[in-house]
Amino acid sequence: MLLHIPRILGAQELSQARRLLQRAAWVDGRSTSGEQAALAKNNEQLAEASEENRALQQLVLAGLERSPEFFAATLPKQISPPLANRYSGAHNTFGNHVDSAVRFLRNGAGRVRTDISCTLFLSSPEDYEGGELVVEDTFGKQRVKLAAGDAVVYPGTSVHRVEPVTRGARLACFFWVQSMVRSDEQRRLLYDMDLHLRQLRTRIGDEDPAVIGLTATYHNLLRQWIDL
Ligand code: NI
Numbered sequence: 001m002l003l004h005i006p007r008i009l010g011a012q013e014l015s016q017a018r019r020l021l022q023r024a025a026w027v028d029g030r031s032t033s034g035e036q037a038a039l040a041k042n043n044e045q046l047a048e049a050s051e052e053n054r055a056l057q058q059l060v061l062a063g064l065e066r067s068p069e070f071f072a073a074t075l076p077k078q079i080s081p082p083l084a085n086r087y088s089g090a091h092n093t094f095g096n097h098v099d100s101a102v103r104f105l106r107n108g109a110g111r112v113r114t115d116i117s118c119t120l121f122l123s124s125p126e127d128y129e130g131g132e133l134v135v136e137d138t139f140g141k142q143r144v145k146l147a148a149g150d151a152v153v154y155p156g157t158s159v160h161r162v163e164p165v166t167r168g169a170r171l172a173c174f175f176w177v178q179s180m181v182r183s184d185e186q187r188r189l190l191y192d193m194d195l196h197l198r199q200l201r202t203r204i205g206d207e208d209p210a211v212i213g214l215t216a217t218y219h220n221l222l223r224q225w226i227d228l
Pocket of ligand 1: 097
């Protein structure tokens, strides 16, 4: 399931994020990739241990926490600390690759199975040319370029790339989610059910017996599939 989640960050947080990124030190993006991905990768990243990166992580994690949509779509068990990247100038592209299955956290702080890959756009689409995230999945190729503050989540199993940026700079955050529900198919069913239940509740209220019954079914399915 590829899903667009709008407004993880608001205007104020975005300008705070951009200020942090302006004064930050950027390093070669290949420092955090697996072998195949490193061959395809030509971008820059914020130094992982930097003060700016830590501040940005807090900003992004707080935004994710506030989003019921993000929760419903990913059912997160663990989120890898977000990193920031920049595509511009001579470091402007990331060819086809698949993300490593496991993300090892810094200082032996654990591991995250990368069930879901996430990109949060920090630049506005008009600030750069190119730079689309292209995700190949069973429905064909999806080309993604979103408003600043919006995120896309897609299966970690997908082959994907970032098209060359030919003008301006594309700033984004990326991270992975290990989900409480490992299967993409099961997560999708739960997300669809949750989405339509929310619509039903606004239409007929929380106390309708059918709403109560379907809510029970949602939780009972989740109980069957969840892995804590
Ligand atoms: Ni990737």
